[in-house]
Amino acid sequence: MVVPPTPENLERAAQIIRSGGLVAFPTETVYGLGANALDARAAARIFEAKQRPSFDPLIVHVADRGMLQKVVQEVPALAERLMERFWPGPLTLVLPRSERVPGLVTSGLPTVAVRMPAHPVAQELIRRAGLPLAAPSANPFGYLSPTRAEHVERMLGGRVDLILDGGRTEFGVESTIVLLAEKPTVLRYGAVAVEELERVLGRLELQVGAREKPLVPGQLPQHYAPHTPIRIAPPSEIPLGLRKRVGYLAFQEVPKGFKVVKVLSPTGSLLEAAAHLFEALHQLDRLGLEAIYAEPIPEVGLGRAIMDRLRRASSA
Numbered sequence: 001m002v003v004p005p006t007p008e009n010l011e012r013a014a015q016i017i018r019s020g021g022l023v024a025f026p027t028e029t030v031y032g033l034g035a036n037a038l039d040a041r042a043a044a045r046i047f048e049a050k051q052r053p054s055f056d057p058l059i060v061h062v063a064d065r066g067m068l069q070k071v072v073q074e075v076p077a078l079a080e081r082l083m084e085r086f087w088p089g090p091l092t093l094v095l096p097r098s099e100r101v102p103g104l105v106t107s108g109l110p111t112v113a114v115r116m117p118a119h120p121v122a123q124e125l126i127r128r129a130g131l132p133l134a135a136p137s138a139n140p141f142g143y144l145s146p147t148r149a150e151h152v153e154r155m156l157g158g159r160v161d162l163i164l165d166g167g168r169t170e171f172g173v174e175s176t177i178v179l180l181a182e183k184p185t186v187l188r189y190g191a192v193a194v195e196e197l198e199r200v201l202g203r204l205e206l207q208v209g210a211r212e213k214p215l216v217p218g219q220l221p222q223h224y225a226p227h228t229p230i231r232i233a234p235p236s237e238i239p240l241g242l243r244k245r246v247g248y249l250a251f252q253e254v255p256k257g258f259k260v261v262k263v264l265s266p267t268g269s270l271l272e273a274a275a276h277l278f279e280a281l282h283q284l285d286r287l288g289l290e291a292i293y294a295e296p297i298p299e300v301g302l303g304r305a306i307m308d309r310l311r312r313a314s315s316a
């Protein structure tokens with residue numbers, strides 16, 4: 001059931017979390033599918049609802065530093081600097097895990113991925129529940145992430161106890177993930193640009209993108225994929241005959257001759273393009289097209305997250 005985030009509905013949602021249920025909620029990146037992160041049975045329901053393999057660990061969402069202390073063993077100095085600058089916000093840090101976090105949540109890893117979301121509804125839900133929330137994106141495993149409550153309703157409606165509607169999410173791509181090991185390493189491109197992180201920490205190692213043999217979980221090549229086949233190509237490479245039969249996901253300008261076109265950002269803003277990416281793909285995917293072609297995006301700033309998602313969508 002989709003409900004607005006009134007105080008009564010937030011209280012109801014918090015109650016569902018405390019009793020081991022599932023609540024979908026908005027964050028500034030994408031919608032999350034939340035459960036009590038300290039309860040293995042509640043977390044198991046997330047894997048079941050998403051049909052997610054248990055080797056793909058979950059991100060734990062906290063509302064304050066007190067909650068953070070409960071789920072990690074220690075906060076390294078470099079993590080501290082990133083938190084000061086980017087929390088609350090779309091940055092996930094992989095830190096040494098506390099024994100309190102069930103192994104299912106971290107897929108048995110000695111680390112836990114944690115973030116403090118900036119969205120007021122997410123914060124209020126965590127605060128009212130009084131518990132850290134394990135929450136992956138609220139989509140079936142391998143499918144497009146949800147940026148609206150109705151995406152969640154359509155994909156997982158029957159499998160969640162409540163969906164809090166916070167409108168369209170601000171960033172539209174998931175959080176950036178950084179592992180704080182010996183050398184800080186970016187594991188996933190996301191809503192915080194790597195260039196911004198490097199302004200705080202200097203050069204970062206990169207272990208991002210799809211891999212046939214994932215270095216860490218969640219780097220499977222097939223991810224974020226629509227049902228319609230998707231290919232990356234500039235319009236100039238697509239013959240006119242083919243254009244009539246397929247959809248095009250353009251960055252800035254409308255190319256001629258396609259059956260349907262979605263433009264990500266008429267002004268050429270990467271921030272705006274990221275915010276519209278999944279929504280446009282959800283829309284195109286519902287049209288029963290033969291294929292979707294997507295225009296390559298410049299790989300700077302959020303353009304890296306956009307291209308990462310498009311590449312994975314197209315390798316399905």
Ligand code: TXA
Pocket residue numbers: 027029030031032033056057058059090092094106109111112113135136137138173174175176177187188216217218219
């Ligand atoms: O923006 C986001 O991060 C959204 C919202 C809901 O917060 N959540 C999200 O979660 O994108 P999910 O489940 O779709 O992505 C979680 C990914 C895993 O696939 C894995 O790549 C990484 O986080 N991860 C989680 N725990 C990890 C760990 N201990 N070590 C390395 N990577 C980890």
Ligand code: MG
Pocket residue numbers: 136137145
């Ligand atoms: Mg996901």
